[in-house]
Amino acid sequence: MAVIHDTIEAFELFQPASLEDALALRRRYGKVSWAYAGGLDSLDWFKDRIKRPEVVIDLGGVAELKGVRESGDRIEIGALTTLTEIATSEAIRSKYSVLSEAASQVATPQIRNQSSLGGNLSQDTRCWYYRGGWPCYRAGGNICYADTPTSVNREHAIFEAKRCVAVNPSDTAPALIALDAQFVIHGPGGERVVDAEDYFITPATDIQRMTILGPSDLLTAIRIPGTWAGARFHFEKSRDRQAWDFALVNVASAMKLSGNTIDDVRIVVNAVGPRPMRLRDVERQLKGQTATADVAEAAGELAVLGARPLQHNAYKIPLMRNLVRRAIRGEA
C-alpha cells in the first residue's frame, strides 16, 4: 500500500550528456534503471515509494533528445521536447495543429513547461488503485481492484479491458496516431522505428506495461510524415475541469476533403481503453462520404459498438459517440 513519504528513497543518479551515454547506461542497468525526463510521472512514483529504482538516468542534459527539427516535408521531434515547445512551435502549429492543440490541453502551463512529449506518451496509467500501491494485476498481483461491483471506476475503460481496466491517459498520443507518426526507439538491438499506434499495448499483451518500451529501451524521437500536413484537424478533450485534469475521453482526427467529400481520414480516441484506439471501422465507413451531420451521426454510433461499461462509466459511451460526431462535423 502507498505511504506518502514525500521523501524519495535513495538511488544512484546519472546525468548523461549524450544520447550514446544515456543508452549505454540504460543497457548497463536495464531493469533496475529508470529513465527520467520531465519527472511529472516519475516523482509521484518515487515519493510514494511504489517504484524504487536503484538507478535514475536523468535525460535532461541530452541535447539530441530536444527540439523540433524540420527535414523536407516531415518533422522530427526529440522525445524530451517540452509540451510548451510543441504547443507553440510554428512548424507544428502551421502543419499539424492537432498535435499543438493536444499538447496545449495537457494539465497546466507549469506542467507543460516541465513535461516532455516522450513522457506524455510513455506515462503510466492513472488508475488510483494501481497508483495507490494496491497489489493489482498491473502491479504484479492477480486481481483488479477497479473492477469490483463497488469500485470507483468512473474514469476507467469501456474498451479492450482484459483483466485490468485502466486507461491510457495521454493527450498527445491520439494526435500523433492521427498524424500517422512514427516513434524512434533505441535499445540493445539498435534503433527501431514503429508506427505510433504500435507503440501502445493492451493488458492482453503485457499487463504490467502500457507501451512496447523494454527496460533497456529509450524513446528518442517522434517523426511526423508530411502525409497529413495541412489536413483538416480536430482535437477535443472532455474532462471534469478545464485545467490540470486528465481526459475522460479525448478525440483526435485528421481529414482530407475534396469539397465536402472525405477522401481520407484517421480518427483516434483515448482514455476509453488501455491504449489509444484508432477507429478503423469508422474511417472505412467515412471514406468517400460527404461530411454531413447524418454521416457523423452514423459514425458516432459505429464508434461505440462493442463498448462494455463498468459500474460507473457508462457515461463514456455517449460522450465518445458525441466527440466522434463533433470531430467529423469539425465542431470546436
Added chain:
Amino acid sequence: MSFFQWAQNPWGQEILVRISWDLFWLALIGGALFVIGHLVWRTKHKEAAPAEAPPEKAAAIPERILRHSLGSRFFHWSMSIAVFVLLVTGFFPVVGIQFDWITIHWIAGIALIGTVVFHVFHATFWLGLKNIWVGSADWKEFRQGLANALGSGPAPPKPGKYPVEQRLFHHMVSLASFGVILTGLLMMVRVENPIFTRNPYLLADSTWGWVYVLHGLSAVGLVGMIIAHVYFAILPEKRWMTMSMIAGWITKKDYLAHHDPDRWVVTEEAKNP
C-alpha cells in the same frame, strides 16, 4: 530463490499471489540436469541383451503387434498439442516474450479438457484400467529396476504392456493435468469467455492466491516431466516406443525383446494393426 510471490492486500493481510517464477527456471534446470545425468549414466550402463523368448511362444507372435490404438494415439498427440500450446502461452510471457496469450491459453485448456475426458472414457471402457494400474508388486519391480540401474541387484523381469516407470509417469502427468485443469477452470471465471459468466470475486483474494499457486505448481511440474518425456522419446533405444505412438504397432522383435508375452498377451485385435 523464493517459492511463492506474496503481496499485501488492501486490508493489510499478507496473501499468496502465485508461485515464484524461480520455480519455472528450477523445473527447466532440473529437467536439463536429469537429461545430462541420464546421458552420463547411459554411457556407463550398457543394457544387457534381453533373454530369448521360448521358441513356441515366439512362433505364435505376428510380425506386427498393435501397441497403441488409433484412439490412444489421437489422445496422445492432441493432448501433446494442447499442452504445448498451454506451456508456450503460459510461460513465454514469463520469460519476456509478450503477446495476447490469454484467449489462446484458455482455448487450449478447453482442448486439453476435451482430450482428457475422451481419454478417461476410452481408457475406462475400451483399454482397461488394469494395464496402467500400479500395485505393490509393481513397486517392488520399480525398486528392483532402480537398484539395477544403480549397479546393484539383478534386472527386473520384463514388463507387460507398460513398464512400471511409464505407468508412474502417466500418473504424475495425470495428477499435474488435473491440477491445471481444475484450477484453470476456476481461473476462467476471471476472464472474458463464452463459457462462464465473468466473476473475479467468486473467491476471496487469499483463496485465489492458492488457486494460482496450485495452477503454477502443476504447470511447472509438467515442464519438468515433459522435458524427461521428450528426452526419452528421442533416445535411440526408446525410438521403437516412440514410433509405436505414431504408427500404432511394434515389431515382433521389439515385442519379444522388451515385453513378457505372459504379462502382455497379444489379443486377436492386436495381431492386426
